[in-house]
Amino acid sequence: MGCVHGRPSASSPDRPPPQPPEPAPAPPQEAAATGKPEQPAAPAEKPARRERRSRLSRPAPGGSFANRARGEQVAAGWPAWLSAVAGEAIDGWTPRRADSFEKIDKIGQGTYSNVYKARDTVSGKIVALKKVRFDNLEPESVRFMAREILILRRLDHPNVVKLDGLVTSRMSCSLYLVFEYMEHDLAGLAASPDIKFTEPQVKCYMHQLLSGLEHCHDRGVLHRDIKGSNLLLDNNGMLKIADFGLASFFDPDRKQPMTSRVVTLWYRPPELLLGATDYGVGVDLWSAGCILAELLAGRPIMPGRTEVEQLHKIFKLCGSPTEEYWKKSKLPHATIFKPQQPYKRRIRETFKDFPQSALQLIETLLAIDPADRLTATSALRSDFFTTEPFACEASSLPKYPPSKEIDAKRRDEEARRLRAGGGRANGDGSKKTRTRDRPKAVPAPEANAELQVNIDKRRFITHTNAKSKSEKFPPPHQDGAVGVPLDSSNHMDPLYEPPDPSSFSTVFTYEKGAVPTWSGPLADPAAVANQKRKHKSGRSSKQPATARAW
Numbered sequence: 001m002g003c004v005h006g007r008p009s010a011s012s013p014d015r016p017p018p019q020p021p022e023p024a025p026a027p028p029q030e031a032a033a034t035g036k037p038e039q040p041a042a043p044a045e046k047p048a049r050r051e052r053r054s055r056l057s058r059p060a061p062g063g064s065f066a067n068r069a070r071g072e073q074v075a076a077g078w079p080a081w082l083s084a085v086a087g088e089a090i091d092g093w094t095p096r097r098a099d100s101f102e103k104i105d106k107i108g109q110g111t112y113s114n115v116y117k118a119r120d121t122v123s124g125k126i127v128a129l130k131k132v133r134f135d136n137l138e139p140e141s142v143r144f145m146a147r148e149i150l151i152l153r154r155l156d157h158p159n160v161v162k163l164d165g166l167v168t169s170r171m172s173c174s175l176y177l178v179f180e181y182m183e184h185d186l187a188g189l190a191a192s193p194d195i196k197f198t199e200p201q202v203k204c205y206m207h208q209l210l211s212g213l214e215h216c217h218d219r220g221v222l223h224r225d226i227k228g229s230n231l232l233l234d235n236n237g238m239l240k241i242a243d244f245g246l247a248s249f250f251d252p253d254r255k256q257p258m259t260s261r262v263v264t265l266w267y268r269p270p271e272l273l274l275g276a277t278d279y280g281v282g283v284d285l286w287s288a289g290c291i292l293a294e295l296l297a298g299r300p301i302m303p304g305r306t307e308v309e310q311l312h313k314i315f316k317l318c319g320s321p322t323e324e325y326w327k328k329s330k331l332p333h334a335t336i337f338k339p340q341q342p343y344k345r346r347i348r349e350t351f352k353d354f355p356q357s358a359l360q361l362i363e364t365l366l367a368i369d370p371a372d373r374l375t376a377t378s379a380l381r382s383d384f385f386t387t388e389p390f391a392c393e394a395s396s397l398p399k400y401p402p403s404k405e406i407d408a409k410r411r412d413e414e415a416r417r418l419r420a421g422g423g424r425a426n427g428d429g430s431k432k433t434r435t436r437d438r439p440k441a442v443p444a445p446e447a448n449a450e451l452q453v454n455i456d457k458r459r460f461i462t463h464t465n466a467k468s469k470s471e472k473f474p475p476p477h478q479d480g481a482v483g484v485p486l487d488s489s490n491h492m493d494p495l496y497e498p499p500d501p502s503s504f505s506t507v508f509t510y511e512k513g514a515v516p517t518w519s520g521p522l523a524d525p526a527a528v529a530n531q532k533r534k535h536k537s538g539r540s541s542k543q544p545a546t547a548r549a550w
Helices: 027-034 043-057 063-075 080-090 139-154 186-190 199-218 282-297 307-318 323-329 356-365 376-380 405-419 449-464 525-537
Strands: 101-109 113-120 126-133 163-168 174-180 231-233 239-241
Touching: 063 080, 080 139, 101 126, 139 163, 139 174, 186 231, 186 282, 199 239, 199 282, 199 376, 282 356, 282 376, 356 376
Parallel strands: none
Antiparallel strands: 101 113, 113 126, 126 174, 163 174, 231 239
16 A cells, blocks of 8 residues: 555565565675674684675665665655655656646545646646645555555556656645546546437447456556546547555455445445455445436436435345345345345346346446456446447547536535525515525434444444554544534434535436435434424423334
């Protein structure tokens, strides 16, 4: 995942298998490396002393080479703090200066980074700059950045974003990653009410996505955050997988535990929700299946607001795991999430209007058992891509105005400002409805109090016994989904009242197609709301009962 003094760190479970250790040097070399004084030899051992001097005159392996490499990197312009921790990631590159780029606009934002549209003042080329912030220069955060750089340097494919360079700043402890500029992302286009993708267009986008994933998986890389906003598009119709901040190296023949706290909630596979730490390419393929169904349906197919609700939606649509799967997987959260009664798989009846070839591929990619999802290569060979209508050429795709997820969020915010009149009248004289006056969604009481306590205990144990420090950082910044906190203090509480859905941004607010809702309240919403009012007024302190625990 990272590198210490320019060498791969052996402490990270997300790194590829380390190279065999170098043979131990002879004792005299150890003395030279540690700076210990040389012990005098007996007169009869003069030839041995001369041989030892000869060996000492040669560079000692290990530390001296690393120190020399760091010195060369610092001399080339790299900050010492970056070279000390991420020497391997920046090896062979020369940094660019921050003042050689001119920022034009902010086009993306994350927990630890911002993305800007910028102009290279040397070449005049428009680029994307990803600015990564390092809090207090903690080595762990730098190592995460180093892993992303190493992964990007390993990948070279038309459908994977290319890292063009790195920029350092003398004014701040920040690092900029330079990428080619892409005008759109898939989430931004899908959020537009004026855009409806045709089947050939969907096939074109999916073929590019799966081709990029095939390359990543063949190179031993899991993306672990496939979603619309991480799929970039240019005006030539080319799709590129981007944002490898949560990506990880993996080796299917030498598996090591990895964190389950990855992948944005709506696209997270069930095994991760159940706490799996031993997984592979199936996590990316599940996300790709969600994207395929989303493009055909016109909206996200499983937009859960909590981990519990997300798992419930998955079971309601894709069916619950078989008894055989529960037994063989031995997942950490199986005992608390296993439903009392099995759920029937309902993909075909839910998406009965989808093309038959698309249904077959969705059935495969959204298999509950990761082994049944097969590979990106097998998906590319499926009937979905070999039956008419065939995928269109990327160059024939429509030319859209620049559209990204952040643009859709800005449109949502502007629409909310226009709606929130604070009591002022509309043009027709009617009173505007204030945001706080609109009815709020009543959260479905997904679990009873006993289930909540079990989850809290399990989560505490899991987080305090992480496999390594690297798995604790960064925090699960993708878990918030649509603005509902996931900390155990409220995400399982039947009385917790989430924010008004109209007050936070979700990029899919349009009506494109009839997608049934598969998970509803597990108790009567009116009864829950009534109990809530009683609780607030002090007339009753009882918790609303759930209809059933699952």
